[in-house]
Amino acid sequence: MHPPNALDAPNRVSSLVITWSDWDAVLPKVKQFKALKRLTVNHVETAPLARDLAALRSLESVELLLLKERLPPGIEVFSSVKELKLSVTWDGRQS
Amino acid sequence: MGWPAKLKALPKELAAFRRLERLRIENAGFDPFPTVIYDLATLRELHVVNGRIGEFPIGISRMKRLRRISWSQIEMRSLPSDLGKLPALQAFEADRGLLRTFPVEKGDYRALEQLTLKDCQLSTLPDEVGDLPRLRSLNVSGNPLLTEIPPGLARAQKLESLEAERCQLRRIPDELFSLRALEKIDLTDNTFATDEYKALKRLAKAHTIDVFLPRTIERKPPLPAAIADAPLAKSIRKDLDRLGVIASKSEKPPREVEIADALWPVPSALGELLSRSRSGREIQAPFAGSDMSRFSFSYFSSDLKEYECIRHHPYVVIANTPTYFYLLVSLDEKEPADPTLYILDSDESTAHEARRFDRLSAWLKKARPVKTPVRAPHRG
Numbered sequence: 019m020h021p022p023n024a025l026d027a028p029n030r031v032s033s034l035v036i037t038w039s040d041w042d043a044v045l046p047k048v049k050q051f052k053a054l055k056r057l058t059v060n061h062v063e064t065a066p067l068a069r070d071l072a073a074l075r076s077l078e079s080v081e082l083l084l085l086k087e088r089l090p091p092g093i094e095v096f097s098s099v100k101e102l103k104l105s106v107t108w109d110g111r112q113s
Numbered sequence: 114m115g116w117p118a119k120l121k122a123l124p125k126e127l128a129a130f131r132r133l134e135r136l137r138i139e140n141a142g143f144d145p146f147p148t149v150i151y152d153l154a155t156l157r158e159l160h161v162v163n164g165r166i167g168e169f170p171i172g173i174s175r176m177k178r179l180r181r182i183s184w185s186q187i188e189m190r191s192l193p194s195d196l197g198k199l200p201a202l203q204a205f206e207a208d209r210g211l212l213r214t215f216p217v218e219k220g221d222y223r224a225l226e227q228l229t230l231k232d233c234q235l236s237t238l239p240d241e242v243g244d245l246p247r248l249r250s251l252n253v254s255g256n257p258l259l260t261e262i263p264p265g266l267a268r269a270q271k272l273e274s275l276e277a278e279r280c281q282l283r284r285i286p287d288e289l290f291s292l293r294a295l296e297k298i299d300l301t302d303n304t305f306a307t308d309e310y311k312a313l314k315r316l317a318k319a320h321t322i323d324v325f326l327p328r329t330i331e332r333k334p335p336l337p338a339a340i341a342d343a344p345l346a347k348s349i350r351k352d353l354d355r356l357g358v359i360a361s362k363s364e365k366p367p368r369e370v371e372i373a374d375a376l377w378p379v380p381s382a383l384g385e386l387l388s389r390s391r392s393g394r395e396i397q398a399p400f401a402g403s404d405m406s407r408f409s410f411s412y413f414s415s416d417l418k419e420y421e422c423i424r425h426h427p428y429v430v431i432a433n434t435p436t437y438f439y440l441l442v443s444l445d446e447k448e449p450a451d452p453t454l455y456i457l458d459s460d461e462s463t464a465h466e467a468r469r470f471d472r473l474s475a476w477l478k479k480a481r482p483v484k485t486p487v488r489a490p491h492r493g
Contacts, residue, residue: 085118106139
């Protein structure tokens with residue numbers, strides 16, 4: 019997760035990079051990420067995206083780095099963004 | 114670890130992105146292209162990087178706000194048939210792809226300002242590209258099959274920049290130089306005939322346009338047949354075989370070499386010697402009197418450019434020593450089957466003087482193969 023202390027002061031985070039397995043830690047505080055504008059998710063799997071993510075109302079840009087050849091169900095939780103980046107990489111991370 | 118999978122499809126839920134302005138997809142494997150993208154009415158920029166796109170269903174022209182499209186490293190042989198009908202498209206970029214043409218119909222691309230078709234497989238550009246009313250920048254660099262800029266481009270009154278590096282252009286329409294808005298023409302790394310090159314140079318001087326011309330390449334006249342076709346002497350071939358100085362099966366003897374901005378015809382005997390010299394084999398042979406020295410047979414085009422010691426035939430480098438000397442060979446018109454050897458001291462290379470010292474046949478007879486590697490000579 020970057021920044022590593024994002025969960026300590028989520029309301030001050032404007033840009034967040036996580037891996038898919040970080041959802042468990044992030045989701046309980048998702049409503050507190052009120053200033054989050056850019057979200058990058060590495061290692062995206064094919065389990066459905068949580069509906070709670072729609073609470074990220076300031077989000078402008080989402081980047082999903084996929085391991086598989088399809089998107090996880092529930093992508094519409096990010097439907098308010100202005101920018102969407104989708105990449106399939108060999109390890110689900112930025113090269 | 115394997116090659117990444119390709120994104121094969123997009124879900125219909127993407128249509129719910131009613132504010133989306135920029136979409137970037139990396140490693141796409143679409144066939145057909147997902148039409149849900151056509152429903153993104155607010156999209157302004159679409160970037161697809163790496164992958165493959167098969168068929169394009171009609172409908173992309175529904176994207177009324179789309180201003181910029183880029184396809185980079187996409188295996189895609191044709192464009193959407195209604196691409197030119199996109200009303201707001203200002204920039205279209207395809208690079209490192211397989212596009213062979215860029216069709217333009219009357220009234221297409223009314224808003225297009227920047228057209229980049231770089232490092233593709235274009236063999237022609239339609240004359241109608243000159244009818245794009247807002248075209249300011251055209252980049253067709255890196256299309257090695259492209260031989261012509263269409264005369265119609267001279268109708269593109271707003272054209273400011275034409276980039277056409279690394280093509281095979283034979284000529285440029287003179288009328289282009291009269292375009293009032295044109296500021297830059299880049300023709301680097303094309304090969305024009307001498308007359309065309311001179312004409313371009315004159316036009317460039319006469320206009321206030323930055324013209325980047327290729328280097329001039331003069332082609333020297335052909336050699337008399339008796340010299341051009343004389344084979345290498347049998348005894349030389351035999352000795353080269355004995356020393357392991359042999360050409361690879363894929364190596365064809367060069368018929369021309371570039372030295373000092375000129376293309377010189379290469380006689381058959383020298384051509385064979387050059388193709389064999391790329392073997393890199395080392396030999397021990399007499400050098401400058403009774404000394405024995407090691408030579409590495411090698412030939413690089415940079416060596417050829419370095420030595421401008423040319424009068425009536427090119428000297429060409431066939432071997433290097435580890436001690437700052439180069440072995441050059443030149444054809445003797447009286448004995449074309451048996452070239453003459455010269456030695457060039459690399460420290461004195463600016464003087465362009467090479468010392469004649471032996472016939473190739475005589476020198477090779479005294480040579481022996483060397484097994485241990487020889488170090489490349491110092492340059493500079």
